[in-house]
Amino acid sequence: MKRRTWLLGTTAGAGALLVGWSALPQRSRIGLASMMTPGEGDFALNGWIKILPEGGVVLAMPRSEMGQGVHTALPQLAAEELDVPLSAVHIEQAGWDAIYGNVAMLYGYLPFHPREEEREDGFGRVKAGRWMVGKVGRELGINATGGSSSVADAWEVIRLAAATARASLLGAASLRWKLPAEDLEVVDGVVSHPSGRRAGYGELARVAAATPPGAVELKDRRKWRVIGRPAPRLDLPPKVNGQARFGIDVRLPGMRYAALRLAPTLGGSPGRIDAAAALAMPGVERVVVLPAYAGTSAGFAVVAASYWQAQQAAQAVQVEWRAGPQSGLSSAGIARTLEDAVRSREGFTFYTEGDVDRVPEGSRTLQAWYHAPYLAHATLEPMNATARVDGDRVEVWAPTQVPQPCREAAARVAGVPVGRVELHVTFLGGGFGRRLEVDYVAQAVRVAMDLPGVAVQLIWPREEDTTHDFYRPMHVARLRATLDAKGHPVALQVRSAGDAIAPRWMERALPAFAGPVDLPDKTGSEGLFDQPYAFANQRIQHVFTRSGVPVGFWRSVGHSHNCFFIESFIDEIAAELKQDPLALRRSLLRDSPRHLAVLDLAAERSGWGSRPLPAGRARGIALHESFGSVVAQVVEVSLQGPAPRVHRVVCAIDCGTVVNPQIVAQQMEGAVVFGLTAALYGRIDIRQGAVQQRNFPDYPMLRMGSAPHVETYIVPSERSPGGVGEPGVPPVAPALAGALFALTGQRHRALPLSDLS
Structure with missing residues (x-):
């Protein structure tokens, strides 16, 4: 409640604080090198860019790939400003700092007519609204893939982060060779001087990590070699050869599978459950009653050694369903x-x-x-998530458009601090907005809580997906x-x-x-x-x-x-x-x-x-x-x-x-x-x-x-x-x-x- 009062400025003191905060510059989204996960021999230059020992580039990826090509388009932005081939850019899942939040998506929900900003002379209500949303968005750091905003949001921040890293690398070469940085050039990740001196990014990374970038300028569009040109999708080879891992592809040692059944009426719930026949079937381990998590209906899940066994057993459960408050809807x-x-x-x-x-x-x-x-979403990949709960530690594998809300949902269900939840975002077999929800992750965590230390993959049958969509x-x-x-x-x-x-x-x-x-x-x-x-x-x-x-x-x-x-x-x-x-x-x-x-x-x-x-x-x-x-x-x-x-x-x-x-x-x-x-x-x-x-x-x-x-x-x-x-x-x-x-x-x-x- 204090947070809401402060944001709305409903008291004089809070209102003054809000006005003062609004006048401050917007938080930088370039971030610190410590925000990237360290790897063997690599050096992070800011919160988005690491340099590998062989000279390759690692880009922090805060957006989910669901077929829209974002795992290619965002690396293209980094490749352009770093002057490296697209093939040299690799991605790793971004962390949880606010710099990875999607500010552009929040801009998209401002209710302004497109012509208003064009007509606006000076700092009017549209620009003021965007300024405030930009500030709030940078503080909240809501990491989401939606609103057709991934490239729009990354357009400045990734190019600027890459240009900043490039400036540090050039500065490192300048210090090493005692030559003016403006006399150096970069081609395909190799810094050179007309005198014949050359060094790859990998050789310069250690010094660059300790070198302030100085003045940073984005590349003139007339010099672009990557942006604006067709490039092969980086996610296609693993999808073609079977190496790609969607949520439903997750396989872990000793994993169990859970099949879901939800109340047949919207908002309904299970009453008396007779699971004796199901529990007597081969491979079946337990039946877990599921509350109505995150807006979905209540139901139950059957856990078994294989998904086929879980599905067959779920059909054998005898349940008296209670109608919910929406039972009269048509x-x-x-x-x-x-x-x-x-x-x-x-x-x-x-x-x-x-x-x-x-x-x-x-x-x-x-x-x-x-x-x-x-209308339903009808994603090709049915809703699914895999979870493992071991003491106060929760690990989740999920095809999600909203990683941070998923972590928070998992933490609420398991009763642990959000910092104890580790989330792995997989490829999405279709999102279309359905995977902006967190219900299926909450359910997977609840089922996994009944099998401590065991990974459980919860899968929604297509019938449940169609009848219990948002x-x-x-x-x-x-x-x-x-x-x-x-x-x-x-x-x-x-x-x-x-x-x-x-x-x-x-x-x-x-x-x-x-x-x-x-x-x-x-x-x-x-x-x-x-x-x-x-x-x-x-x-x-x-x-x-x-x-x-x-x-x-x-x-x-x-x-x-x-x-x-x-x-x-x-x-x-x-x-x-x-x-x-x-x-x-x-x-x-x-x-x-x-x-x-x-x-x-x-x-x-x-x-x-x-x-x-x-x-x-x-x-x-x-x-x-x-x-x-x-x-x-x-x-x-x-x-x-x-x-x-x-x-x-x-x-x-x-x-x-x-x-x-x-x-x-x-x-x-x-x-x-x-x-x-x-x-x-x-x-x-x-x-x-x-x-x-x-x-x-x-x-x-x-x-x-x-x-x-x-x-x-x-x-x-x-x-x-x-x-x-x-x-x-x-x-x-x-x-x-x-x-x-x-x-x-x-x-x-x-x-x-x-x-x-």
Whole structure:
């Protein structure tokens, strides 16, 4: 409570302290050499960079690799500033100091319109907000991989850390040779002088560790040799040859396996348990009752010598399940509640401009309702974690996006100080936001506590994963546009409703900092209040609800459905005005040259308006900004019976400075498949508090034979990097819906779009 009072400044003394603290410079993130784990013969030069005896470089890696290429992109930043080949850069898991926290991710949740900072003259509320969040973020040091922020967060700190290390190495050579540092150059990790003197980084590391770097300058982009160029993924060879270790691959001496069963209704719990039959089965050792950890339902786990034995035994346990407080929930009822909320409550106003209530003479109003369902994450690797508890020491192996919250969750369950928890972060077989949660780690630790000194791997069956996810919230939106007598769109009103994500996640993952906080959550309205179109009059509101369904971050979060709402509605306005959807967008982007350039590139490359399609095919177009990047997509579709068949998707993206264009293309391709899966098939239905979908047969994925051809075109930019992993998801659904309207004349305002009969 003292911490919360101090942060909010609710007393005069605390308020004065907060003002004084705010005026101090932001904490440096370069860090000390002691923050890196020492190895034999290596020398750390700061909190990010070590030099190996043979001259290789070790980079502290604070972000999780879940297929997005971060274990290649961040080493590219270090390789560039150190002037070494990418192959010379190795990674090791970063420690727990605050310098490794993800500050950029916190910036991303500030509820400012993208144009506000550009319009701001001087130090206004946007810059003040970023300054304060930057300071708080550097103090909290929340280490998380999410929000498409890994490269954006590392962009300055890793380059500066590497440049600082390079300056120390040059300083060491200068001291050794008694030559001016400015006369030295570095090529592939070798320092040389025109006189012929040469030394590799490994030879200079010891002296460099004791040499102040002096003036440090980042390399001019005109001299870049690594940043901006395609480079092979460093994580691909081990994934191809089988050496890569995902969480589910962890194998330890004497390890046991645990299979999980959770209450069939959300928030339910086990009552009477008869485990006699299960305990009599071969290899079975015990049954452990699991409380409702970190927002999930309660249940039990069966521990056995193999996972197959544990699974079979779990099915043999006889249990009387108790219904929880959510047993009366239904997705149909929640949808009606959200519609009522939109009709009866104003909610929180995220953005307002002009006067939307003034109706020009001769104008008309266009209104539409849009719906998006609950969605599961359905990661390819099911939820799992391995834990070993030995006295007051806990060791965990987990595929997680949030290492520090996982350590804290493990410590709470085991009743030990967090410093006694050692966490090994493995590769993630898909994250998409699901592995921002800590429930599965808490469960693994609790099971391991019943087998002291024995490592236990807890695995969620796919059915539990599907029926006990932290779902993308159901959302409903009502959109209204005012068209003046000349047919110009002059006003836009949007009111949406749905559960808040960030406060619920904070309660689960950061209970020490959060508590029951209900501040306006940007994720509810992102993609609506910050859309780029030039409506002179706007009012964008969101009604926050608490349905009782566990909700969490899902790839591209609020943008994933809000883009469908706004871009489909733009298409509706175009149809009402009998305008081409591209032409209307261009007219509404007159003050947004960055967005217009992306839109035009996608239209040009797709042949919009210039290359006719074969009979039975149509195109749809959509544009969206999210996570600091702007993406436009054109989708080509036909019908195979009542079902859509997407043949081609053309993507254009401005994501600022590109570190690795090959990874950008890969992420666009993955985002298109992910987004199409949701647009065509994705829905979670709840009846009487129970999720109806259980596995891939009733929660299908886009199959390889149905995947479209994806083309990616990158707009050159010198802006700081934006996100890449998520921005390709939002435009897919509205572009597909627009193509279907062009093909059939039917407007679809609810997802998914798989069956148009």
